[in-house]
Amino acid sequence: MTLSVEVRDLTIRYGDTVAVDGLTLKLAGGKIYGLLGRNGSGKTSVLSAVSAFRRATSGAVLVGGAEPFENAALTRQICFVRDKVDAQDTDHARAVLRMARALRPNWDEEYAQALLERFDLPIGKRLGALSRGAKSALSVTLGLAARAPLTIFDESYLGMDAPSRYAFYEEVLNDYMAHPRTIIISTHLIEEVGSLFEEVVILDKGRLVAHDETEALRGRGVAVTGPAGAVADFTAGRTVLGDQRLGGIRSTTIYGQLSDEERARARAAGLDLGPVGLQDLFVHLTAEAHR
Numbered sequence: 303m304t305l306s307v308e309v310r311d312l313t314i315r316y317g318d319t320v321a322v323d324g325l326t327l328k329l330a331g332g333k334i335y336g337l338l339g340r341n342g343s344g345k346t347s348v349l350s351a352v353s354a355f356r357r358a359t360s361g362a363v364l365v366g367g368a369e370p371f372e373n374a375a376l377t378r379q380i381c382f383v384r385d386k387v388d389a390q391d392t393d394h395a396r397a398v399l400r401m402a403r404a405l406r407p408n409w410d411e412e413y414a415q416a417l418l419e420r421f422d423l424p425i426g427k428r429l430g431a432l433s434r435g436a437k438s439a440l441s442v443t444l445g446l447a448a449r450a451p452l453t454i455f456d457e458s459y460l461g462m463d464a465p466s467r468y469a470f471y472e473e474v475l476n477d478y479m480a481h482p483r484t485i486i487i488s489t490h491l492i493e494e495v496g497s498l499f500e501e502v503v504i505l506d507k508g509r510l511v512a513h514d515e516t517e518a519l520r521g522r523g524v525a526v527t528g529p530a531g532a533v534a535d536f537t538a539g540r541t542v543l544g545d546q547r548l549g550g551i552r553s554t555t556i557y558g559q560l561s562d563e564e565r566a567r568a569r570a571a572g573l574d575l576g577p578v579g580l581q582d583l584f585v586h587l588t589a590e591a592h593r
């Protein structure tokens with residue numbers, strides 16, 4: 303079972319601060335989405351409303367076609383995972399797991415145990431005694447083993463070191479393939495996790511900047527690689543998103559698409575053409591939204 307998400311003209315205000323500003327968004331069920339945005343762009347606010355942790359100031363949120371707020375049957379199907387567990391520092395990790403087992407209808411205990419082992423988690427300790435990385439690892443363990451039809455990871459693995467994060471990405475992908483569900487991952491580690499995303503949503507100042515399939519987004523620009531002089535000639539006058547040099551080789555990422563004639567000219571000049579990196583595109587699109 304998977305759940306779709308629809309947000310219609312959603313506004314969330316905190317006093318004078320408009321965190322989400324008339325956002326409309328439709329996410330079909332059964333995909334992995336990346337939610338990107340600069341600090342304070344409203345990601346957590348949107349995800350909190352989708353998970354029924356927060357009520358919208360105005361507009362509507364629908365999960366699987368129904369309003370999640372104060373809808374206990376629906377919220378049991380939604381798992382919102384942050385970088386630490388919602389429990390007291392004096393609680394034992396083991397007790398938190400017991401609670402998740404009781405509350406989550408699709409909980410897989412065997413998988414939870416395998417994850418605890420993989421992340422080397424000391425479940426006999428109190429939460430307050432866990433390292434930041436261990437707290438994150440416990441959170442993502444709860445999120446993965448819950449197998450909720452809508453699972454949201456809100457920068458939940460930021461405390462984890464690189465090997466643990468890569469283990470997490472591998473678990474997300476493998477477990478999603480075995481048990482399809484809707485997964486939303488909000489992150490700042492765009493290049494690291496970007497290959498998991500089927501679609502990407504970019505927010506800025508509480509508004510939608512882009513929502514597209516990852517491949518289509520990466521096709522909005524071109525990475526031109528080859529001899530430095532030929533790259534400079536070919537990319538002259540274009541909007542440059544990124545530029546790297548290694549010896550005589552240069553790789554310049556430009557915004558915009560190339561015509562067939564331009565592609566043929568690039569090939570004739572010995573240049574390689576590839577898709578743009580998500581990180582470069584994200585920086586460009588959010589900077590553009592600020593202008």
Ligand SMILES: Nc1ncnc2c1ncn2[C@@H]1O[C@H](COP(=O)(O)OP(=O)(O)OP(=O)(O)O)[C@@H](O)[C@H]1O
Nearest residue numbers: 316319320321339340341342343344345346347348
């Ligand atoms: N409880 C709150 N009270 C007052 N303002 C808030 C509250 N929560 C968020 N905000 C403000 O709303 C805006 C959006 O914040 P939000 O946390 O949703 O963004 P974000 O994209 O998740 O940010 P980050 O990437 O830094 O976590 C920010 O200006 C933030 O300061």
